[in-house]
Amino acid sequence: MTLTHRSNLTVFAMVALGLCGAASAAAAQESSFGCAGLEQSSLVRAEEGKDGVFYRVATDLTMGQIINHRAADAVARIARALEEQGTTLIFAPVPTKGQAMPEDLPSKFVTTGYDVEKARAEYAVSIENLRASGVVTADLLTRMLDTFDPAEVAKYGTENTPLFFRSDYHWTSEGARRAARAVADQIVEHPGYGDLTPSSYQTRQVGELEGFSNMRRAMQRQCREPLPEVETLGFETNADTTPEQDDAGPLDIFADAEEQSQVVLLGTSFSDNPTNNFAGWISQYSGLEVLNYAVTGGGQYGALISYLTSQDYLEQRPRFIVWENPIYTDLLQFGTGPVEELTAAASAACSDPLKVTATSETLEAELGGATFDTDDAILARFGSEGPRNAEFTLVTTDGVSRRYFSNRDDRLRATGNFWLGLGPYVDLPIESIKVAFDRPIPNGASLSLCPNFGE
Structure with a gap:
């Protein structure tokens, strides 16, 4: 009997489905924690590797996560604006768990097409693109993979500490230590470092610390046995001055000194993590x-x-800003709006107050059909902290309205200052601008023109 082409496809599909089912069953049986269906979970898609190490499918095991030239240029715009004010930006892209800790990857995992060496090469391309755009960039991955200072590793007792938690995607204290070394290298090598007076700092162990993990909690729902805890050896760093100051607590505070701040760290939960x-x-x-x-x-x-x-920034600009950001985040996910606002805010060149008509709900200024350049912006200043939303409405001379909505969610500081970059509205004759906040407007609220902030 001769099988037709259609029959061949049918048989192939049945065999493939059977193999997939067998593979899924085998994967469930091979789980050390009785986990099943993690790869298809609606909470967090994950793969169980060796020794209880778990990887996120969408980030840790995905190719093509590159900061391209366009995204690098966006970071460079912010960096140039900061540099004009005497602040050097150091960008610190956090590598994925798959790039930095692949030794525990499962020998066969459901996610196909992941290649560790190619993924590491993609991280290197991101570093090259950022540096080519003029951004001072810390290569965290190279430092994290380096076996530098064995004596120092032994000193801190981290010989057997993984770089990332086994059941979470954040780095441990050892991963953070190595990443911080890469950042510090860039700071120390920068000419601006010579303008500062370094101090001596000492780091001491504070015992095992346990952190909370949404990833672990989500995965645990699909596993019978308890997953590895999110634990790491904890450390505390203090200035090595007097015995009284040695007990002042960990160095993680907000700026309140009168002199110029030396380094400000901006970032995500990788930085905002006490463990x-x-x-x-x-x-x-x-x-x-x-x-x-x-x-x-x-x-x-x-x-x-x-x-x-x-x-804090307007009154006391630091010498260095470290911007930590995971490599897998899309810097242009929300368009150019955030970059426009941050570039204008970084330059703080809003010297031209506009004459406004104020009500309890809006501020409005007549612009008389003016046109603006790419590096112009409007600053809407509420006058105090509190508002989380500002809606800008630009009306052209022919009556067409353009609206831009700026939001600060509950996690962010409601500073009351909102910038609208005018780059997207170049050459439009603007008759008026109106700004509405999410609360009644007090006396002292204002609108200002920020000219040529990107130059």
Whole structure:
């Protein structure tokens, strides 16, 4: 009997389905924790590797996560604006768990097409693109994979500490230590470091620390046995001055000194995590005070928006800003709006107050059909902290309205300062601008023109 082409496909499909079913059953049987269906979970898609190490499918085991030239240029715009104000931006892209800790990957995993060496090469391309755009960039992955200072590793008792938690995607204190060394290298090698007076910092162990993990909690629902705890050896870093100051607590505070801040750390939960001492490790290796303004759950730009739009930045600009950001986040996910606002906020060049008509709900200024350049912006200043939303409405001379909505979610600091970059509205004759906040407008609220902020 001769099988037709259709029959061949049918048989192949049946065999394939059978193999997939067998593979799924085998995967469930091979789980050390009785886990099933993690790869298809609606909470967190994950793969169970060796020794109880779990990897997220969508980030840790996905190819093509590259900061391309366009995204690198966006970071460079913010960096140039900061540099004009005497602040050097150091960008620190966090590698994925798959790139930095692949030794525990399962020998056969459901996610196909993942290649460790190619994924590492993609991280290297991201570093190259950022540096080609003029951004001072810390290569965290190279430092994390380096076997530097064996004596130092032994000193901190981290010989057997993995770089990332087994059941979570964040780095342990050892992963953070190595990443911080990469950041400190960039700080110390920068010419601006010579303008500062470094101090001596000492780091001491504080015992085992346990962190909370949404990833572990989500995975546990599909596993019979308890998953590995999110635990790491904890550390605390303090300035090595007097015995009284040695007990002052970990170096993770907000700026309140009168002199220029040395280093401000902006980032995500990788920085805003008390179990890893990332800010402290940067101080350990750079000799500089690090003020931590990181925001857990703030996304790509949350910490930058909270800090650069605040009076803390306007009144006391630091010598260095470290921007930690996971490599897998899309810096242009929300278009150019955040970059426009952050570039304008970083330059703080809003010297032209506009004559406004104010009501309890809006501020409005007549612009008389003016046109603007790419590097112009409007600053809407509420006058105090509190508002989380500002709606800008631009009306052209022919009566067409353009609206832009700026939001600060509950995780971010509600500074009351909102910038609208006018780059997307170049050459439009603007008759008027109106701004509405999410609360009644007090006396003292204002609109200002920020000219040529990107130059």
